Amino acid sequence: xxxxxxxxxxxxxxxxxxxxxxxxxxxxxxxxxxxxxxxxxxxxxxxxxxxxxxxxxxxxxxxxxxxxxxxxxxxxxxxxxxxxxxxxxxxxxxxxxxxxxxxxxxxxxxxxxxxxxxxxxxxxxxxxxxxxxxxxxxxxxxxxxxxxxxxxxxxxxxxxxxxxxxxxxxxxxxxxxxxxxxxxxxxxxxxxxxxxxxxxxxxxxxxxxxxxxxxxxx
Amino acid sequence: xxxxxxxxxxxxxxxxxxxxxxxxxxxxxxxxxxxxxxxxxxxxxxxxxxxxxxxxxxxxxxxxxxxxxxxxxxxxxxxxxxxxxxxxxxxxxxxxxxxxxxxxxxxxxxxxxxxxxxxxxxxxxxxxxxxxxxxxxxxxxxxxxxxxxxxxxxxxxxxxxxxxxxxxxxxxxxxxxxxxxxxxxxxxxxxxxxxxxxxxxxxxxxxxxxxxxxxxxxxxxxxxxxxxxxxxxxxxxxxxxxxxxx
Numbered sequence: 001x002x003x004x005x006x007x008x009x010x011x012x013x014x015x016x017x018x019x020x021x022x023x024x025x026x027x028x029x030x031x032x033x034x035x036x037x038x039x040x041x042x043x044x045x046x047x048x049x050x051x052x053x054x055x056x057x058x059x060x061x062x063x064x065x066x067x068x069x070x071x072x073x074x075x076x077x078x079x080x081x082x083x084x085x086x087x088x089x090x091x092x093x094x095x096x097x098x099x100x101x102x103x104x105x106x107x108x109x110x111x112x113x114x115x116x117x118x119x120x121x122x123x124x125x126x127x128x129x130x131x132x133x134x135x136x137x138x139x140x141x142x143x144x145x146x147x148x149x150x151x152x153x154x155x156x157x158x159x160x161x162x163x164x165x166x167x168x169x170x171x172x173x174x175x176x177x178x179x180x181x182x183x184x185x186x187x188x189x190x191x192x193x194x195x196x197x198x199x200x201x202x203x204x205x206x207x208x209x210x211x212x213x214x215x216x217x218x
Numbered sequence: 219x220x221x222x223x224x225x226x227x228x229x230x231x232x233x234x235x236x237x238x239x240x241x242x243x244x245x246x247x248x249x250x251x252x253x254x255x256x257x258x259x260x261x262x263x264x265x266x267x268x269x270x271x272x273x274x275x276x277x278x279x280x281x282x283x284x285x286x287x288x289x290x291x292x293x294x295x296x297x298x299x300x301x302x303x304x305x306x307x308x309x310x311x312x313x314x315x316x317x318x319x320x321x322x323x324x325x326x327x328x329x330x331x332x333x334x335x336x337x338x339x340x341x342x343x344x345x346x347x348x349x350x351x352x353x354x355x356x357x358x359x360x361x362x363x364x365x366x367x368x369x370x371x372x373x374x375x376x377x378x379x380x381x382x383x384x385x386x387x388x389x390x391x392x393x394x395x396x397x398x399x400x401x402x403x404x405x406x407x408x409x410x411x412x413x414x415x416x417x418x419x420x421x422x423x424x425x426x427x428x429x430x431x432x433x434x435x436x437x438x439x440x441x442x443x444x445x446x447x448x449x450x451x452x453x454x455x456x457x458x459x460x461x462x463x464x
Contacts, residue, residue: 005329008367113333113340139327146329149371188324191289195317196327196385197309197341 005145006111009056013105018114019121021106029099038087041094048101055108062104069100116142135199143189154181238392239421240300240314241265242286247295249281249444256281258444259295264423270432270452271425272459273441279425280320282441283395286423287315299393313342316386316420320398322378326385331357331373332366335385342389356388360414376407383414393421400428429456 008014013021035041052062063070073093080089107115116138123134158177159169167173242264249257257278273279284290285297288308297304299311319325328334335353344352357363360380370378379399386394396415400408412431415422424432432438438455440448448455 005369111333112329113336142328146327146370150323153371185324188319188321189327191284192317192319192325193327194289195287195312195319196325196338197312197389198337200341201309201343 005107007055007057007108009109011055011109013051013055013109016109018110018118021110022115022118025102025106028102032095032099035095036091038091038094041091041098044098045094045101048098048105052101052105052108055105057104057108062101065104066100069097073097073100112142112145115145133199139193139198150185151178151182154178154185235267235417235419237267237419239265239267240392242393242423243298244282244285245296245298247285247292247297249278249285249290250293255444257285257292260444260446261295262439262446262449264421266437267421268435268437269421269423270435270438270455271423271441272427272429272432272438272456274463277441278444279441280397283317283397283423283425286395287312287317289317313389314392316389316391316394318379318383318386318394318396318399320401322375322382322402325382326370326378329370331362331368331370331381334370334381335388338385338389352388352390356384359387360384374407375402376404376410379403379407379411380414383411387418387420391420393423394418396422396424396426398426398428399424400426400431429460432456 032041032044035044049059053059057065073096076096077089077093080092119138119141120134123132123137126132126137127134155174155178158174158181162170162173244260244262247257247260248255260282271279271282281290285292286299286304288297288304288311291305299315302311304311326334327337332353335356336349339349339352353366354363357366360383362377362380362384365373365377365381368377370381373381379402383394383399399415400411403411408428408431415424415431416434424435426432432452433456435452437450438448438452439446440455440459448458
């Protein structure tokens with residue numbers, strides 16, 4: 001998980017609009033998946049480090065933001081080493097680490113509002129085909145960014161409460177109350193989003209898209 | 219305000235406390251959920267600058283507030299805000315009526331403070347220039363400009379509640395509905411919120427278990443099992459409420 005959110009700044013990446021940055025990230029990530037040569041991947045990783053640092057973020061902060069991703073990469077690398085061979089494992093880890101660093105640089109220099117607007121434009125064609133509601137799909141991504149830290153907090157609170165009552169760490173015992181809390185929170189959140197005027201006036205296509213008031217029971 | 223912005227809903231940062239208001243009318247409104255009557259044929263009007271609502275948990279207080287902005291539809295009867303139907307004209311009602319939820323974490327949508335304040339304004343079609351002006355004004359009004367670029371998950375509970383309120387005030391509503399606004403706050407932040415509430419030019423309808431918060435209100439309504447059982451001056455209604463729940 002990349003636990004980063006935009007930070008204000010004046011770096012070159014901050015001055016680039018969100019759409020080209022996201023397009024660039026997609027292109028770089030795609031190209032890197034066709035590269036297998038470890039030396040080239042090492043060069044890409046070094047370049048990614050430079051780009052990430054150029055946003056004004058210190059290496060310690062980058063490391064903190066990416067520690068979740070680092071754990072996943074370590075496990076993946078060890079598995080590849082054991083199942084395939086060393087050079088493949090190194091290539092996989094360098095490739096994914098470079099992509100994670102480039103993605104970090106983009107998220108650090110792009111506000112959530114900009115990101116949401118770009119996503120709405122990306123989802124626009126699918127909306128015109130009647131496949132989804134672009135404003136809601138973009139909001140879903142935004143909510144994910146907003147609520148990951150909150151869900152982590154909730155999980156910690158549940159774990160502490162269970163430990164206080166003598167329960168050892170158990171994924172199932174954590175998952176069930178966490179899911180219940182998230183569902184309850186999502187209902188309250190839906191009310192709040194409605195109350196704040198969502199969906200945007202321009203995005204509304206008709207009454208069918210408007211979230212109706214909760215109907216009373218028959 | 220720019221030409222592209224919607225009509226100014228009202229509200230002002232320099233106005234006297236409680237000088238803005240709307241007439242909110244419940245006409246024989248009932249809400250039934252899962253076979254349970256949550257609100258039972260309520261007929262009441264609110265036009266005072268400050269109205270408190272008290273009642274035990276599950277008495278229907280929060281549902282009553284949600285009905286005002288059309289978050290909950292009545293099973294029978296109607297609710298109007300300045301003559302507009304709360305369900306049919308929900309968007310117009312929500313432009314002039316803000317809602318502060320009990321838990322700010324359920325209200326704040328965007329990850330950064332300034333972005334969250336802009337969220338409601340964007341939804342209501344304000345121009346970028348107007349959004350910037352209103353966000354700055356709302357932050358300044360609550361003296362939290364220093365939080366502008368902060369990440370929401372790094373704020374304290376009190377700071378989050380003020381950010382949520384700033385998001386509501388940025389829309390310059392005429393009425394703000396408060397649903398137990400102090401229940402997550404420590405004493406210092408509760409006092410701060412009370413000061414903010416007292417100074418608001420907007421009409422405030424406040425559901426709360428914090429009886430001190432409502433003590434100076436000109437009108438307090440007591441709800442029990444979905445019905446209005448007391449309605450009058452704060453001192454009298456609060457005394458009855460305390461007495462009834464010893």
